[in-house]
Amino acid sequence: MSNSEVAELPVLRPAVPCCPPLTQRPLTVLEAELTAAMFKALGDPVRLRLFSLVASHDGGEACVCDISDVGVSQPTVSHHLKKLREAGLLTSERRGTWVYYRVVPAVLAAMAGVLTA
Amino acid sequence: MSNSEVAELPVLRPAVPCCPPLTQRPLTVLEAELTAAMFKALGDPVRLRLFSLVASHDGGEACVCDISDVGVSQPTVSHHLKKLREAGLLTSERRGTWVYYRVVPAVLAAMAGVLTA
Numbered sequence: 340m341s342n343s344e345v346a347e348l349p350v351l352r353p354a355v356p357c358c359p360p361l362t363q364r365p366l367t368v369l370e371a372e373l374t375a376a377m378f379k380a381l382g383d384p385v386r387l388r389l390f391s392l393v394a395s396h397d398g399g400e401a402c403v404c405d406i407s408d409v410g411v412s413q414p415t416v417s418h419h420l421k422k423l424r425e426a427g428l429l430t431s432e433r434r435g436t437w438v439y440y441r442v443v444p445a446v447l448a449a450m451a452g453v454l455t456a
Numbered sequence: 457m458s459n460s461e462v463a464e465l466p467v468l469r470p471a472v473p474c475c476p477p478l479t480q481r482p483l484t485v486l487e488a489e490l491t492a493a494m495f496k497a498l499g500d501p502v503r504l505r506l507f508s509l510v511a512s513h514d515g516g517e518a519c520v521c522d523i524s525d526v527g528v529s530q531p532t533v534s535h536h537l538k539k540l541r542e543a544g545l546l547t548s549e550r551r552g553t554w555v556y557y558r559v560v561p562a563v564l565a566a567m568a569g570v571l572t573a
Contacts, residue, residue, distance in 0.1 A: 361504075361507060361508040361511045361512065361564075362508075362511040362512055362516075362559070362564075363512055364508070364512050365505060365508045365509045365512055366504060366505050366508040368501070368505070368527075371501040371502070371504045371505040371508070372501045374498075374504060375498065375499050375500055375501040375503075375504045376499075378495045378496075378498040378499040378504070379495075379496065379499030379500070380499075381491075381492065381495040381499075382492050382493075382495040382496030382497075382498075382499040383492055383496070384485070384488040384489045384492040385488070386492075387478075387483060387488045387491060387492045387495070388482060388483050388485070388488040390478060391478040391479075391481070391482045391483040391488070392482045394478045394479040395478065395479055395480055395481050395482055399479075410485075442479070444573055447478075447479075447571050447572075447573060448571075448573070450571050451568040451569075451571040451572055452568075454564050454565075454567050454568040454571070455564075455568055456561055456564060456565070
């Protein structure tokens with residue numbers, strides 16, 4: 340991936356936390372769209388492994404340079420990390436050559452809350 | 457949907473709970489596949505609304521006959537409920553004319569656990 344592709348790092352994440360526990364009441368259309376987008380982001384095995392690599396990395400952040408052994412190319416890794424950022428699950432920050440990704444704990448907590456009975 | 461389509465109700469759900477919190481260590485390939493399948497099941501807005509309708513319905517269960525106002529046809533509702541069942545998020549039981557769907561609390565708790573910091 341060229342640097343220009345991630346140079347601007349727009350913030351695309353939806354407002355969170357948004358939604359009540361699924362057992363509490365039926366979600367509205369808007370709530371379902373916001374929440375489904377977050378679940379969908381974790382609904383791909385490679386993307387989920389990458390997310391766990393970032394989430395469990397020293398200091399709670401990682402760059403593409405820290406990630407190997409997932410069986411996909413670096414452009415594919417970058418693509419998946421971008422998807423996770425767009426879904427609001429990761430934030431990113433450029434430092435020197437690399438873009439570092441960090442988990443957004445509030446989003447993870449909101450997703451867990453939605454699944455709480 | 458004809459009755460024959462759901463008559464056998466095979467149990468296709470993976471063994472759960474399976475996986476540690478995403479922040480604890482990178483998931484293995486198998487763990488990621490199992491967990492991503494559950495997140496993917498909730499990654500569609502209509503399916504997520506249907507799931508919340510079942511999860512929040514009186515008695516914790518619902519049949520297609522209880523579900524309306526989601527803007528999709530009954531066959532589409534049945535299709536989504538089947539997907540949720542195959543992902544292990546719902547169980548089903550035929551009683552008379554209708555198949556009743558019920559949330560599997562252990563699966564919901566396992567998913568929430570994966571998202572816990």
